[in-house]
Amino acid sequence: MNLVLILLAVIAFIVIATSKFKLHPFLTLILASFIAAFAYGLPSSDIAKTITTGFGGILGYIGLVIVLGTIIGTILEKSGAAITMADVVIKVLGQRFPTLTMSIIGYLVSIPVFCDSGFVILNSLKQSMANRMKVSSVSMSVALATGLYATHTFVPPTPGPIAAAGNLGLESNLGLVIGVGVFVAAVAALAGMLWANRFANVEPDGEGAEELKQHVEDFESLKAAYGTLPSPAKAFAPIFVPILLICLGSIANFPSKPLGTDGLFDLLVFLGQPVNALMIGLLLSLLLLKGSNKIKEFSERISQGLVVAAPILLITGAGGAFGAVLKATEIGTFLGSSLSALGIGIFMPFIVAAALKSAQGSSTVALVATSALVAPMLGDIGLASDMGRVLTVMAIGAGAMTVSHANDSFFWVVTQFSRMSVKQAYKAQTMATLVQGVTAMILVYLLSLVLL
Template sequence: MFEIVVLLVLVAAIVLVTSRWRISPFLALLGAALIGAFAFGLPTSEIVTTISDAFGGTLGNIGLVILFGTIIGVVLERSGAAIVMAEAIIKVVGERFPTLTMSLIGYVVSIPVFCDSGYVILNSLRKAVSLRTGASLVATAIALMTGLYATHTLVPPTPGPLAAASNLGIEDSVGVIIAYGLPVALVSALVALLFANAFLRRDVPLEPAGEDDVDEATDYAALRASYGRLPGTFAAFGPILLPLVLICVGSVANLPSAPLGEGTVLTVLDFAGTPVIALAVGMLASVGLLRGRGGRTAFNELVESAIRVAAPILLVTAAGAGFGAVLAASSLTDFLSENLATLGLGIAVPFLLAAALKTAQGSSTVAMVTSSALVAPLLGSLGLGTTQGTVLAVLAIGAGAMVVSHANDSYFWVVSRMSRIPVGTAYRTLTVATGIQGLAAFGAVAALSAVVL
């Protein structure tokens, strides 16, 4: 019982210092690892080695993948490729279904681009679509927000799922996570879309418009023009589709039946499908989006910007791995394994942990890193010790990391402020929507677990 008390105190301390006192999650997790090591009675000669080995190993396993994925996202954002992808989806779906259009745009764009950045980029487009179709601005805000959120927490190469995969030891199975994560994210987005449609023709009072909100169509035209010459549709989608296809093909090639061949073919596909190589190919493809924008100089500047974005995520991920290594080395693992196995909660445990952490401290990434570190030693006792089970644990954690977005989440404020939604209304719409979509995602994961486990 002492071990449980220590764990609860450590988790509560992480939440408190990161949400209330605004201490860096990196320092909070590292401090929790050190304090926990002493509290659990680990030999002092092994404490530093346990934490540093996990810290360095995680950076080695996942560092380049997160960095390359971040570079792709930054290039798509700064080159206007995200706008091109959005317009391509509008051409296919049309403006007849404005909420569906915005949900699908968010679903695609947020695979490489952070949901916060995605909303900032696409907000003018959202307002323009609302203006042209007569749809409620609140409905399109919910649809875009939840579409972005769905893939942000469930589909690599966004950092959260990658960090969880690394902590759970399946960074080589990213292709399987993508293959399962895409339909789970789609279910999540579509269920949230139904909620958004409840406001489609409803007149919801918004905060007074500023000067920037007088003519949404003009705003979008100005935004589009600010990028200069936009890339072509194929070029815009290339940096996303190339790595996703390579990773998935590599995963298929490695199936026991070798459906794509053996020998040299298998070696080539396996190498190209390695996440770090696949994302490096996507990064190189993104260079072509910068033609006429300063070329090499512009790309170097974007790489430096991406490094600044990725560095805190990498450090938080590695610190979370150190915390997880301390938990795994302690007697807590045996205690929880013996007791959780009798409860039969299975796939619900990673979901509930992530949901509790997300709701308490606000950051989806921190929730995924911390909960995956906590769950890693327990996979066997939860019946999730196989590769398939661990993949489902990653997705359950991603589903929990949506529940719920409220005042302690920066994304909540990005969406509500840019959409002019009053705080009270935002709680009744945006917060409820993220809760619904998180539960829907977990429902899809639970259904998958019943089939594949």
């Protein structure tokens, strides 16, 4: 029982330090690693080595993937590729299903671009479509936000799901994580869109709401600010080609070897490794550079991407250190056997991630910390297989979206740009993320019944 009390105390420390005292999650997780190591009685001579090995181990597997994915996302964001993606979806779906259109746009854009940035980029498009189609901007805002949020928490190469996959030993099986994540995220996005439709006749009631009644030309001026927008092929290629290569590499690696074992197999296995696939995506993103001095522009985009990636790398590494300390103790075996007796299995990662998310606000921190926490006990709760680990990532992702409220930066981005009051945003956006998380978790549970 003392093992559990220590763990609860460490989790409470993480929550209080990040939410109440606003301590950076990187330092919080490192301190939590030391606290747990001393509390569990690890030999003092081994503590530093355990923490540094855990920190470097996870980044050795997944660090480059996070950096490359973030740089690609930065180039897509700055080049106007996100606007091109949105235009393509509008042309395909037309204007008959406005909230569905916004949800799909968000779903696609947030695979390479962070959901906060994605909402800012697409806000003018959202408002333009709302005015043009005479649909409530509250409904359109929630549809866009929940579409962005779905792939942000489930689909690599978004850093949170990648870090969780790395902590759970799936760094060489990201194709499977992507395949399942795309499906789970689609259902979560659909749930968010259906919730958004409840607000089809509700107008924003926050400060500056009347300013939203502006002319449709706003989106056209946004497009003009980007200059010549990239073609659809150039816009989609840097993200979807790597995803396709990673998935093909995973298929080639299936035990049945469906694609043979000759030269094609070797090629697909090489190209399907996440670092190699994302390097190809980075090369494809060079086609999006428009300045006269492309080398200089490329260097600037790399610098901007590294600034975004740095805190994510540090948090991910700190999560790996925390996980390494827990793996060195008996807590995993004890909790695993105890939870097996309770029979909550796949729901346990969801509950932990939801508690962390609701308490401290960051989905990425919830994904990293929860995956580090549950990794040592997967065998004891029957989730040690590859599919079990993948579904654990999905369960953690579902928890990491439950719920987005006042301590989450994304909540404030949606609220402020949509001119919703806090009360209205809780009813519309926060409840939407609750619906998304619970729906996704129910789906993950049903998948576990079929696939495990």
